[in-house]
Amino acid sequence: MAIASSPSSLHSSLHSHSKTSITPRHSFSSSQGFVKILSRSDFCAVGRVCAGPLRFHANPIKVSASAAPVMDKPDSRVSTVVDVDLGTRSYPIYIGPGLLDEPDLLQRHVHGKRVLVVTNTTISPLYLDKVTKALTHGNESISVESVILPDGEQYKNMETLMKVFDKAIETRLDRRCTFVALGGGVIGDMCGFAAAAFLRGVNFIQIPTTLMAMVDSSVGGKTGINHPLGKNLIGAFYQPQCVLVDTDTLNTLPDRELASGIAEVVKYGLIRDAAFFEWLEKNMPALLARDPSALSYAIKRSCENKAEVVSLDEKESGLRATLNLGHTFGHAIETGAGYGQWLHGEAVAAGMVMAVDMSCRLGWIDETIRKRTLDILQQANLPITPPNMMTVDKFKNTIAVDKKVADGLLRLILLKGPLGNCVFTGDYDRNALDETLRAFCKS
Amino acid sequence: MAIASSPSSLHSSLHSHSKTSITPRHSFSSSQGFVKILSRSDFCAVGRVCAGPLRFHANPIKVSASAAPVMDKPDSRVSTVVDVDLGTRSYPIYIGPGLLDEPDLLQRHVHGKRVLVVTNTTISPLYLDKVTKALTHGNESISVESVILPDGEQYKNMETLMKVFDKAIETRLDRRCTFVALGGGVIGDMCGFAAAAFLRGVNFIQIPTTLMAMVDSSVGGKTGINHPLGKNLIGAFYQPQCVLVDTDTLNTLPDRELASGIAEVVKYGLIRDAAFFEWLEKNMPALLARDPSALSYAIKRSCENKAEVVSLDEKESGLRATLNLGHTFGHAIETGAGYGQWLHGEAVAAGMVMAVDMSCRLGWIDETIRKRTLDILQQANLPITPPNMMTVDKFKNTIAVDKKVADGLLRLILLKGPLGNCVFTGDYDRNALDETLRAFCKS
Numbered sequence A, B: 001m002a003i004a005s006s007p008s009s010l011h012s013s014l015h016s017h018s019k020t021s022i023t024p025r026h027s028f029s030s031s032q033g034f035v036k037i038l039s040r041s042d043f044c045a046v047g048r049v050c051a052g053p054l055r056f057h058a059n060p061i062k063v064s065a066s067a068a069p070v071m072d073k074p075d076s077r078v079s080t081v082v083d084v085d086l087g088t089r090s091y092p093i094y095i096g097p098g099l100l101d102e103p104d105l106l107q108r109h110v111h112g113k114r115v116l117v118v119t120n121t122t123i124s125p126l127y128l129d130k131v132t133k134a135l136t137h138g139n140e141s142i143s144v145e146s147v148i149l150p151d152g153e154q155y156k157n158m159e160t161l162m163k164v165f166d167k168a169i170e171t172r173l174d175r176r177c178t179f180v181a182l183g184g185g186v187i188g189d190m191c192g193f194a195a196a197a198f199l200r201g202v203n204f205i206q207i208p209t210t211l212m213a214m215v216d217s218s219v220g221g222k223t224g225i226n227h228p229l230g231k232n233l234i235g236a237f238y239q240p241q242c243v244l245v246d247t248d249t250l251n252t253l254p255d256r257e258l259a260s261g262i263a264e265v266v267k268y269g270l271i272r273d274a275a276f277f278e279w280l281e282k283n284m285p286a287l288l289a290r291d292p293s294a295l296s297y298a299i300k301r302s303c304e305n306k307a308e309v310v311s312l313d314e315k316e317s318g319l320r321a322t323l324n325l326g327h328t329f330g331h332a333i334e335t336g337a338g339y340g341q342w343l344h345g346e347a348v349a350a351g352m353v354m355a356v357d358m359s360c361r362l363g364w365i366d367e368t369i370r371k372r373t374l375d376i377l378q379q380a381n382l383p384i385t386p387p388n389m390m391t392v393d394k395f396k397n398t399i400a401v402d403k404k405v406a407d408g409l410l411r412l413i414l415l416k417g418p419l420g421n422c423v424f425t426g427d428y429d430r431n432a433l434d435e436t437l438r439a440f441c442k443s
């Protein structure tokens, strides 16, 4: 593999590329379109301050104008790149099949020479070797450690988090290391929080392997763990260097997990993208049959929707909260049923139905939207009611510790207006909430 | 107490004040000079986006020009305010006697109606009531919870941190609450990290009660906890809304703790402030006798020095590391001796002597600087050698997990040039390090 030998020629090729935008800010083009990617020799080697080919240096290093970019894989293919625009913390999401066979993609975002892959007992036999090879291929100076956590939402806690710190500290990782999350949302959230807190912050890459993680949890920088009294109560906002979505990894994902991710995909349609919702209504069978191009399009469109919201409101002052449609009810279901019983997306699906039902009772949306929501979720084999054990009181108690309660007022995301519109508000008739709770609970 | 009744008049008084700088960016004036402070009615009530009288609103609320500021305590006194300049995360450090008797000062930085005071078993009988009164005086809508942690560096760990989360979650605090750290550096670091991680970040106020916390740990936003294998390995950069230093709280501080803080004060002189070092040489007896004006000046000068460094380099890319003079050796001593055996400042004192010794061996500083360092630390009753149990090997092993080791290269803060100058470098003769270690260790 041809690697430019001096730092200045690495920079030169970087800077010659910064002039060409290879990652359109919003790539609404066909998911089949190929975007040429850069080879490793195009990557800047100066570390933290430079996070990829499209960033500018605060202090650009002067380079000779004659040093031409060295390209060893001019034909590398990434079908889609979605940019999450967060100023100096911006990062790309690469989406496509076979991306784990493109070591350049990963390696350009690794800082330092040491990597800690955080994964779990289910995923490590499937993908850890492949990821380790991608990280080290053609680059013997990179050393990879891994920590294999137990699998399950019930392990997304402080005790498991400590295992990541233990490993990082025992193997004497320093500040210039990179943490890689290889797994679903549980691994991504824990690894991200560990990366945020280890030595007060180290580099971090996400390789999501569930649809849920691809379309939701790996985008936007929310990381964290659960507390026995509530989900995601302890954490950090922390952005990765990049997210690498290899759609091939979905081939091993259980059906129920796939459906769970689809719930979040449907959410984007409901809250802000009517055209996408309509596309989903037509293409749900293709998604369930794991048609690769349907999956790619759904992931791209979801990431774009989430990235756009997150760019506008990184710290969730208002707009970002709309991504939590169905989540207040959903978290109550997850907590009530016991972590790990209901999948996140399943709980969100039932929660969205409740939010939509309440919106209807308030007269804010047309009955047809409620009907279409039920239909599409049922098509996806998702639950449309909470489990029997959820009583009105259980809902009310859990909702009270929800983060969206500001000064005692419960604010909810509700649909209002034509399909694709929602509000985040505490200004609604409490009777509608009570009616919805009674309608969905046996007691 | 007169409180402007509508949000718009609160804003109006805020904005009328934004035009007058009441907190000079660098107040090098006499520590006796009074700076008029604002009454509660001058404070902006819109929450997170506005953190005090000197910030500007991103979206200023339009106000009637006739609404005049309502001042109920035009003559409140704060002898010194040091501004830590970090853009949107800037905050003031108020320094002076009797500040806990000025409820306005604290209350203007409380967001939301609920406060969690984090303190320990030693400090709560001394100051918790006073702080609770300051937080609630004239403002019955504020409710104060407290969590009283065990006292000691050995409790600065994940288990104790969880007690803070437990309390916050059990009492159902939401995102608009404020955490208040009441105590020394241990409490400040833990409470700060808890505030950073609880619901991914809530408001935070520091009330340091040790000299160490006043001159060092409360300034600059480093927060965190220890890991069994090393100090401060898990944490966050997180800035408080304000730091309130009531110098009266030092009256109950044990002598040994006072001396520990003095070590950090001496550090500022050594690394960047020769004039301050000379002032300290002359005024050490006054400091040890707890002369209030000497203490106030030393705290102010220390905070200014640290604030300046932190403003220039918040995330410790280089300059900020110089604040760790003596800390690499010091951390090794703290770890080696067992947490809680040596005070942080005591270990730093011995560590600084070692760093200065090494600088001397390298020929980077004059022998007189070494002599003056030994003298001033001895005057302050601080140790100038590590404990007997510290062997060369123990130093080397602990140093290897130190955060300042980038890619295997141990970088150190060493003095170089005239008094008040230092470097942070890995480019030194390793023999000098070995000689220093051998000179200070029995084996």
Ligand SMILES: NC(=O)c1ccc[n+]([C@@H]2O[C@H](COP(=O)([O-])OP(=O)(O)OC[C@H]3O[C@@H](n4cnc5c(N)ncnc54)[C@H](O)[C@@H]3O)[C@@H](O)[C@H]2O)c1
Residues within 6 Å of the ligand: A120, A122, A123, A126, A151, A152, A153, A156, A183, A184, A185, A186, A187, A189, A209, A210, A211, A212, A213, A216, A217, A218, A219, A220, A221, A222, A223, A231, A232, A249, A250, A251, A252, A253, A254, A257, A260, A343, A344, A345
């Ligand atoms: N940070 C955020 O913004 C955000 C957003 C949404 C959800 N989340 C969090 O994400 C979590 C849910 O994520 P999830 O749904 O990915 O659950 P998960 O991480 O538990 O993964 C689901 C299951 O699939 C297995 N798995 C993962 N990839 C696989 C693959 N390619 N082949 C076979 N098996 C595979 C996992 O081992 C696990 O058993 C929740 O903790 C939720 O709170 C976070």
Ligand SMILES: NC(=O)c1ccc[n+]([C@@H]2O[C@H](COP(=O)([O-])OP(=O)(O)OC[C@H]3O[C@@H](n4cnc5c(N)ncnc54)[C@H](O)[C@@H]3O)[C@@H](O)[C@H]2O)c1
Residues within 6 Å of the ligand: B120, B122, B123, B126, B151, B152, B153, B156, B183, B184, B185, B186, B187, B189, B209, B210, B211, B212, B213, B216, B217, B218, B219, B220, B221, B222, B223, B231, B232, B249, B250, B251, B252, B253, B254, B257, B260, B343, B344, B345
């Ligand atoms: N975050 C940073 O930038 C930073 C900088 C320096 C030190 N630190 C950390 O700070 C800690 C050391 O802080 P410290 O020296 O304040 O130790 P500390 O917090 O343990 O306090 C020392 C002792 O004094 C007691 N005490 C505190 N205030 C008192 C008062 N007014 N009257 C009587 N007793 C009082 C405490 O209960 C404790 O027993 C270490 O953990 C160190 O890592 C952090």
Ligand SMILES: [Zn+2]
Residues within 6 Å of the ligand: A216, A264, A327, A344, A348
């Ligand atoms: Zn979700």
Ligand SMILES: [Zn+2]
Residues within 6 Å of the ligand: B216, B264, B327, B344, B348
């Ligand atoms: Zn220190």
